[in-house]
Amino acid sequence: MKRDSRLSSVLHALLHMAERGEPMTSETLAACMCTNPVVVRRTMGLLRDAGLVASARGPSGGWQIVADLNAVSLRDLYDALGEPTVFAIGNRHEAPQCLVEQAVNAALDDAFADAEALLLDRLGKITLARLSADFNRRHAAHRSRA
Amino acid sequence: MKRDSRLSSVLHALLHMAERGEPMTSETLAACMCTNPVVVRRTMGLLRDAGLVASARGPSGGWQIVADLNAVSLRDLYDALGEPTVFAIGNRHEAPQCLVEQAVNAALDDAFADAEALLLDRLGKITLARLSADFNRRHAAHRSRA
């Protein structure tokens, strides 16, 4: 399958929106992210449903962040996106009859569940504010080099 | 994308082979695993290249385990399969120009790398022998219930 890149996408969009301040249209965001406005609306719509951003129609409409950057973690975004499947590796049958397969799946599920828990925990500790600060550091470094 | 279920598959096959003792044909294994003989040959071929199983052609041919079950971990199987992609979630662009995207990707890559390390570490600690023992425990419990 194609990999799900929505988390990376919305983060990119959110940081651009945070830098900006005023609403950005899905067309602008799409151009910025090399994708399609409808994809942006679909994806950002999920964040709106979670109360993280707001959308407005008509002229001077667009998308804007409404949440506190310090209060939103990457885990919150992951949840807002519907908790997408984390692993590209899985069991052939989810509830097999075969005892051999049950033993195999139990062992694998265990390891994968732990790895997923760690991942989500890590995502929960990174806020948008921290990412924004990280960007500004990079930006400053970039300008001082030029 | 479809999820990669080869690790689960080969484990299932290997435990069946361990129970058996004599060679099993790819046709038998395929029937057992609800799949196609060619798929079995392709996948088991990778394990053979890693020295974990042996194949023989002609009548009385088939597949057999040649490694010590105590010496083979699930990590070894993962490696033999070519270290398939672990995550179904990824970055949109791997080496973006945009500094915003770089900051985003750096944070994500970090978290994902840690989760992957934990997963592989866990897989490295589970041997085929242990899985086989686990199966026999389940089997005994199953029989005593009947």
Place this chain on the structure above:
DNA sequence: TTTCATGTAACTTCAAATATTACGAATTAG
């Protein structure tokens, strides 16, 4: 009332895993 922008359904495209078909090569039994 015109223009801009979102909301959303329906459909197409794309990538990657898995499945299938076909046939060649090696091995064993008789």
Place this chain on the structure above:
DNA sequence: CTAATTCGTAATATTTGAAGTTACATGAAA
């Protein structure tokens, strides 16, 4: 030697789910 068996592998098709597109309705602002 010959026939039957089984792997090895290339070529192709199918399947699945994400991403992209098209089309049009809805609502807001000037």
